[in-house]
Amino acid sequence: MENENFEQRTDLSKLSAAVDKIKATLARIIVGQQDVIELVIAGILADGHILIEGVPGVAKTLTAKLVAKAIEAKYSRIQFTPDLMPSDVLGTSVFNPKSTEFEFKRGPIFGNIILIDEINRAPAKTQSALFEVMEERQLTIDGQTYTMDEPFIVLATQNPVEQEGTYRLPEAQLDRFLFKIEIKYPTLEEEIAIVTQQHQQKTTEQLSHIDAVLAGADIVSLRKQVRELYVEPKILAFTAQIIHESRSNKSLFLGGSPRASLAIVNAAKAMAAIKGRDFVTPDDIISVAKPVLRHRIMLTPDKEMEGVTPDEVISQIIQKIEVPR
Amino acid sequence: MRRTVCLFIFMLFCIHGYAGKTPVPKPVVKMAVKPKAVLVTDTATVTPRQFDTTALNAYKKRPEFVYRENYDGGPSLWTRFWRWFWSLFDFKDKKLTSNFMVFLKYFFIALGVAAIIFLVLKLAGINVLNTFRRNPQVAKLAYAESEENIHEIDFDTEIEKAVAVNNYRLAVRMLYLKSLKQLSDKGLIDWQLNKTNTTYINELADINQREAFKNLTHKFEYVWYGDFAINGDVFKNISLLFNNFKEGTA
Numbered sequence: 001m002e003n004e005n006f007e008q009r010t011d012l013s014k015l016s017a018a019v020d021k022i023k024a025t026l027a028r029i030i031v032g033q034q035d036v037i038e039l040v041i042a043g044i045l046a047d048g049h050i051l052i053e054g055v056p057g058v059a060k061t062l063t064a065k066l067v068a069k070a071i072e073a074k075y076s077r078i079q080f081t082p083d084l085m086p087s088d089v090l091g092t093s094v095f096n097p098k099s100t101e102f103e104f105k106r107g108p109i110f111g112n113i114i115l116i117d118e119i120n121r122a123p124a125k126t127q128s129a130l131f132e133v134m135e136e137r138q139l140t141i142d143g144q145t146y147t148m149d150e151p152f153i154v155l156a157t158q159n160p161v162e163q164e165g166t167y168r169l170p171e172a173q174l175d176r177f178l179f180k181i182e183i184k185y186p187t188l189e190e191e192i193a194i195v196t197q198q199h200q201q202k203t204t205e206q207l208s209h210i211d212a213v214l215a216g217a218d219i220v221s222l223r224k225q226v227r228e229l230y231v232e233p234k235i236l237a238f239t240a241q242i243i244h245e246s247r248s249n250k251s252l253f254l255g256g257s258p259r260a261s262l263a264i265v266n267a268a269k270a271m272a273a274i275k276g277r278d279f280v281t282p283d284d285i286i287s288v289a290k291p292v293l294r295h296r297i298m299l300t301p302d303k304e305m306e307g308v309t310p311d312e313v314i315s316q317i318i319q320k321i322e323v324p325r
Numbered sequence: 326m327r328r329t330v331c332l333f334i335f336m337l338f339c340i341h342g343y344a345g346k347t348p349v350p351k352p353v354v355k356m357a358v359k360p361k362a363v364l365v366t367d368t369a370t371v372t373p374r375q376f377d378t379t380a381l382n383a384y385k386k387r388p389e390f391v392y393r394e395n396y397d398g399g400p401s402l403w404t405r406f407w408r409w410f411w412s413l414f415d416f417k418d419k420k421l422t423s424n425f426m427v428f429l430k431y432f433f434i435a436l437g438v439a440a441i442i443f444l445v446l447k448l449a450g451i452n453v454l455n456t457f458r459r460n461p462q463v464a465k466l467a468y469a470e471s472e473e474n475i476h477e478i479d480f481d482t483e484i485e486k487a488v489a490v491n492n493y494r495l496a497v498r499m500l501y502l503k504s505l506k507q508l509s510d511k512g513l514i515d516w517q518l519n520k521t522n523t524t525y526i527n528e529l530a531d532i533n534q535r536e537a538f539k540n541l542t543h544k545f546e547y548v549w550y551g552d553f554a555i556n557g558d559v560f561k562n563i564s565l566l567f568n569n570f571k572e573g574t575a
Contacts, residue, residue, distance in 0.1 A: 006547045232550050279551035283521045322518040325502065325549075 010229065010278040015045070015222050019274050021213040022070050029210070030063055031197065032190040038274060039181050039291055040067050040155075044219060045226045045270035048178020048263065049134055049154040051119070051295065058183045060157040064115050068155060071219065072212035073112030080122035082165070086129035093142055104141060109133055112151055112216050119156040120166045127173050130154070134176040151219045171254070171298070178263050179288075180295035222273075229269040230279040234324035239264050239285055241321045246297055251313045254298035263292045282323045290314050475506045475516065493560040494548050500567040501545040504538070507571060522546065537570050 019041055026037050036052075040063065043050040052060045068075045078089060091107035108114070109130075119127075133139050137148040156177070159166055174180070186194060239261055247255030268284035275284075294310040303313070384390050400408070407430070416426075480503040487496035505525065509516035514528045522542045529535040544563050547553045555563070 006551070006553045230552060232552060235550065277546075277551070279547075281522070281546050281550050283523045286521060319519045323521050325498075325522075 008278050010225055012225065012273055012276055012278060014218075015225060015273055016276055018214045018218065018222065022067070025070050025210060025213055026063070026066050029066060030059060031193045032186050033059070033063065033183065036063060036181055036183055037067075038271075039179055039288075040064075042267055042270040042274055042288065043179045043181075044071075044151070044153055045222055045273060046178055046263075046266040047151070047223050048267065049176060050156070051174070051177040051180045052155070052157045052183060053160060053180060054157075054183035055185075056159060058185060060183055061115070061117055063183070064117075064155040064157055066210060068113040068115055069210045070212060071113060071214050071216060073151065073216035073219075074110075074149070075113045075115070076108040076111035077115040077117065078108050079117045080119050080126070082121060082123060084122045084126045086126050089126060089129050090133070090139055090141060102142070104144065104146075106146075109139070110146070110148070112149060112153065114152075114154045116154060116156040118158060118166075120158040120169055123167060124170060127167075127170055131172060131176070134173070149216075151216055151223070171296075174295045175257060175259055177295060178267060179291040181291055182294075226270050226273050227266075229272055229277075231265060231269065232279070232324070235268075235280055235282060235285060236265065238282060238321065238324050239268075242285070242289060242293075242317060245317045245320055246293065246314075249313060249317055251300060251303045251308060251316075252297050253300045254296075256293055256296055260293060260296050264288055267292055282325075286318055289318060475502050475509070478502065478506075480506070488557075488560070491557070493555045493557065494552075496560060497545055497548040497555070497563055500564060501541065501549070504541060504567055504570060507574060508538070511574065513574070534574060537573060541566060541570055 022041055023034075023037055027034075030037065040050055040052075044067070050064075052064060054060045065077075078084075087107065089107050089109050091105050091110065093102040094105045095101075096103045133148060133152075134154055137150075137152050139146045139148070154177075158169070185191075242264070243256040243258075243261045246252060246260075249255065264285060265280070267288040268280045271284045271288055272278070272280045290311050293314050297310050297313065299308060299310060299313065410433070478499075480499050484496050484499045484503075487493070487499060505514070505516065508514045508525070508529070513530075513534070514525045522545070526535055526539050526542060529538055544566065548555055548563070
């Protein structure tokens, strides 16, 4: 009834159906965290990599694993450890005595959905091995360039930096993640549901019955649809204003980059598509601003010592800007 | 026989030993008789000697003897602090004028007072920088950049103008802004330029009003943000919805 006067310019029915299926599949196992699931789906549709942060035991890895399982594509999992070497991730050249030539043995990064567990437990050397592949979707080893297959999604999990045995990720690498999603503790009701579900041994059963609901090729076509969504120029200006304001904000040592502006627009398009719209509203921009910006901005040391969080600063920035109407 | 000889010799030695010691007569001690003590009264005239006050006063006037009366317990804590403070700097070799030292002293005092004030304000959680800014909370919003104020727009005229040139998109926008003004005037929403449409929907307490306004917002968003082209007939339908909403909230 609501859309009686408007016909969608882009057919989002397939996308909506796929999103609903993924949500329903994940909801069978993961209690609550609807916002997290929605953001993960938006990140995948916006052709971005996703960093999930949370204290141990809040189902970060499970969420990432289930999303990967719900998509029919080549899945790799890499457990990042302090002694992990770049060649363990990317691959290495091995001498073949038969052909008397070196052959490149592909590492686990060659896949469609890469789950990097505890990414911040590996040192900077290994982290930097991911720079090229995450940004350019290609790898150059021994002068040879390898292009990644589409879709190429990195789902990484990490514990907060305060946890023991973790390294702060380089800013350059953080910037390559579209979203940093923070998983909080469940509410009391959710906790009861989790315990009950586990007690009835439903979780283990459900885990073994997760089927792929979306093919990798479908994701490629859905991403194309998302890219074509309409964005009103005033909303583009609104996004640019947010990023511009972040650069002159007194609480911030480092503001958002132009890549952050692009990321917000792309993510907002995906969010609009998930909600069944083929255009972006200011609500879409605001809903993705925090996950896009919180890992790209840097607080000034005094604000950091005062306990101010990036999310609080982002909220202040958004409140300073007039919503286009 | 032999025994008798031995006894004889023994006896002989014993007699010889005894005979060697001549008895000494004991001396006779004669005790002297002490005379009886006699107490004699001294009746001589005593003239007490007086200090020469003139000489004393003369001495007192001499600075080398006045060393007890002016003792004030040594230098004060403040003086000792400054002595210690100056000792931190190597001023001995540099010939500094006393005026400059006074200036330095007051400069450091001012610096110390400023540091204490800053610390107190920090501990009290007061943003020192904001203290010197004008209206920090109000200035948060860049309202000056806003081109229009919904409370100053003549909506009916603007809608008529937009419809006259078939700019129905703008007309729908004006209708939506008008409805926001109505809700704000009735105190149903708190109008702020930084709030989104969803925020206003959530601010409405009445469920029916909320649903009706949600529907209007939906139309506005499709037309304005979605750039959906509408003709006169569609505008009439939308305009009717806005009028119904106005009557419903009256």
